[in-house]
Amino acid sequence: MEVAAQDPALNAIIGGIVLVVFGSLAYGIYASFGPGKKELRDTIDEHARMHELGIAHGHSPKDKHNPARSLF
Numbered sequence: 001m002e003v004a005a006q007d008p009a010l011n012a013i014i015g016g017i018v019l020v021v022f023g024s025l026a027y028g029i030y031a032s033f034g035p036g037k038k039e040l041r042d043t044i045d046e047h048a049r050m051h052e053l054g055i056a057h058g059h060s061p062k063d064k065h066n067p068a069r070s071l072f
Helices: 008-033 035-039 043-053
Strands: none
Touching (some): 008 035
16 A cells, blocks of 8 residues: 655645635625625725616716727
8 A cells, every 4th residue: 555645745735725715605604794894885886876877987978088988
């Protein structure tokens, strides 16, 4: 039976990556469901409401500040 040689530097790198991934996951759960959730905004919902009101992207035909319109 062969014994696989284990490199301690490789174990440290893999351990660091695992620690960063699980730390980020834990922080995301805390930010979403913990006491900080009251400060979060749903920007997609706000943008959808602006579309319903017709004020989202300056859809007026006389929009002179849109550089894409001045190209043609």
